[in-house]
């Protein structure tokens with residue numbers, strides 16, 4: 001019985017089916033801002049294509065970002081509710097960590113090499129976190145989750161590391177011109193977001209045999225990083241509604 | 245057995261309906277989180293819905309004394325509302341329906357308010373004219389039969405409840421304020437000041453409340469503070485009366501134009517004492533029947549969404565998997 005993995009942190013949503021050791025199937029959807037309309041049909045198609053029904057799914061895992069708020073909420077709501085209806089275990093995973101593992105899958109780095117997954121945060125900023133490869137299928141964080149503009153990201157990176165840093169993700173591609181000015185960065189030039197999800201099996205395989213746990217399901221929430229968009233002009237209009 | 249889910253604004257709601265019997269109706273209000281800002285902040289509402297919705301559903305199921313897998317149909321609000329808030333409810337509803345292998349009905353929040361009138365303890369049947377007035381909407385609709393709606397009037401700017409809340413704020417009351425305004429107005433003379441309400445013309449069934457709010461602002465700005473302290477209740481009563489009178493006048497005019505002698509109401513403003521009093525008086529005078537659901541069915545809830553889903557056509561699997569949500573849109577699908 002396979003686990004279902006969903007990641008909707010970016011405009012390209014990723015879904016995958018797999019178990020402890022094997023990735024059974026994966027697909028990515030150019031969802032834009034239409035995750036709500038496109039995610040479940042894609043899940044259904046992937047299952048059907050593999051002669052499976054949703055009731056065959058033994059666990060649901062969801063990427064918790066960071067990424068676009070609405071996209072994340074669609075994926076996480078979907079994962080939580082599927083787990084609730086199917087009474088199967090569910091887990092959240094860091095999209096940045098999964099992307100780091102995905103980058104390593106595409107560009108084989110030596111042990112202890114550094115990986116920098118970068119996700120577009122809009123408004124001229126990116127979400128990023130530096131990881132170090134450990135063993136064959138794990139990474140450990142070397143920095144906090146960062147939310148900053150690409151120029152500042154370069155400054156942060158220059159302080160780290162001898163040798164190259166493998167980087168990629170939709171944020172790295174969006175700002176490739178700026179990132180390519182650094183000779184330290186080894187940019188993966190394709191947006192292979194499907195790779196985000198491949199990591200899930202390694203990350204969560206150990207837990208998949210546990211039963212349905214409501215509290216565990218309820219604890220899956222987006223990693224927003226940014227505070228709510230309480231735009232100042234909106235708030236002023238709320239406090240002083242008579243002003244036009 | 246229908247599970248209803250409603251997340252269009254700042255209440256996270258789930259309910260279980262068995263036939264026309266409400267087995268449970270859970271409402272988790274977020275008002276306290278938004279009070280700080282003096283209004284509903286969409287991003288904060290969306291975040292809370294996501295955190296609350298599954299627990300609210302679990303609570304509705306438990307309180308109904310049933311199992312989730314005895315649900316045969318899911319009903320969910322798909323429009324109108326805060327888009328980020330609706331997304332959470334619709335994604336959740338579709339996934340639960342998919343996981344259970346049951347059908348799903350997407351419901352308009354406005355139709356839900358109408359369908360609250362079909363629920364016990366005192367179910368009503370059409371034809372009727374329904375006034376839906378809350379912090380988010382103000383509409384008058386004629387319902388010739390279940391599922392058919394003729395929109396006769398709606399607000400062009402602020403909602404009636406919003407006008408009451410904002411008036412309350414100008415008078416130094418808290419957020420949301422409508423209820424406090426009601427209490428304060430109880431001790432005041434509604435004829436103390438005349439506040440004009442927009443679009444007050446015969447035959448015009450639309451509303452405009454932004455003018456009356458501005459009128460109150462200028463009135464208070466130019467008022468001697470001593471008079472303000474002495475007459476705060478009178479001003480509150482005058483302002484509230486202006487808003488409520490507009491609602492009642494147009495609702496009665498709508499009923500007359502449709503030759504309909506039954507009036508129903510929905511939305512949070514239906515808790516307002518002045519609205520209840522004035523409508524009751526005017527309906528009695530005209531020999532009309534007035535129907536007001538219990539308060540918990542007037543404000544946003546999921547039982548009303550499930551109630552609408554009793555007579556609406558359901559989408560089977562896998563048709564509903566691509567269902568979306570829209571911020572706008574009223575009664576029509």
Ligand SMILES: [Zn+2]
Pocket residue numbers: 353357378380381511543544
């Ligand atoms: Zn409402």
